[in-house]
Amino acid sequence: MEIELFTYDCIGCGRCVEYCPRGVLRIVENGMCCFVNVANADLCTGCRRCEKACPTKAIHVNKPDYNFFRRKRI
Numbered sequence: 001m002e003i004e005l006f007t008y009d010c011i012g013c014g015r016c017v018e019y020c021p022r023g024v025l026r027i028v029e030n031g032m033c034c035f036v037n038v039a040n041a042d043l044c045t046g047c048r049r050c051e052k053a054c055p056t057k058a059i060h061v062n063k064p065d066y067n068f069f070r071r072k073r074i
Ligand code: SF4
Pocket: 003, 019, 020, 021, 022, 023, 024, 025, 043, 044, 045, 046, 047, 048, 049, 050, 051, 061
């Protein structure tokens, strides 16, 4: 799973962290602001709850296209 973060759009509200059932995301703080980061990418199931919960569209989850190579051969 590819998790894309648009850090400039993130307001650090933590909704994505709250809604993720797998503990994939976390909020980090750099002394000036808070923003989301990926803690355990391997645990992501691609459910996209984080995406739907985000008020600023700062997180996108892309599932790999497993049929890509099969389609290319046809
Ligand atoms: S897609 Fe689902 S499992 Fe993956 S980070 Fe978002 S909420 Fe968590």
